[in-house]
Amino acid sequence: MSGxxxxxxxxxxxxxxxxxxxxxxxxxxxAEDAAMAAGMTGAEIDAFRRGQSFDFQxxxxxxxxxxxxxxxxxxxxxxxxxxxxxxDIAxxxxxxREVxx
Numbered sequence: 001m002s003g004x005x006x007x008x009x010x011x012x013x014x015x016x017x018x019x020x021x022x023x024x025x026x027x028x029x030x031a032e033d034a035a036m037a038a039g040m041t042g043a044e045i046d047a048f049r050r051g052q053s054f055d056f057q058x059x060x061x062x063x064x065x066x067x068x069x070x071x072x073x074x075x076x077x078x079x080x081x082x083x084x085x086x087x088d089i090a091x092x093x094x095x096x097r098e099v100x101x
Contacts, residue, residue: 004057004081006088012038014089016048017062018096057081065093 004010012035019028028049035045044054051066053059060079064072068090076086 004061004079004085006061006085009038009040010058010061011092012040013044013048013053013058014062014065014092015096016045017051018065018093020049021051021066022096061085061089065089065096068093 012031016028016031016035019031022028032045035048036042047053048062051062053062057079060072060076061081064076064081064086073086076089077083081089
């Protein structure tokens with residue numbers, strides 16, 4: 001069983017990264033505001049914007065969300081993310097792509 005849970009804080013982190021990658025500044029502002037309201041620091045939010053995190057597992061989750069492919073999926077699993085969490089991340093990324101369309 002994975003110790004990494006895709007809770008609301010993690011979802012917000014991924015959403016900031018996805019919004020930054022999309023180039024949608026209004027969506028990014030909303031995501032950043034939500035992340036700040038959840039207590040995330042400016043440094044954390046800056047890292048998410050760059051597709052990174054100070055947390056190793058969250059970095060793998062963000063990487064998978066930004067570029068879902070088999071190699072990144074393997075890396076996420078090796079980092080301890082469960083199949084369920086990986087599927088949830090893939091769903092977040094797919095929903096993000098739909099928003100952009």
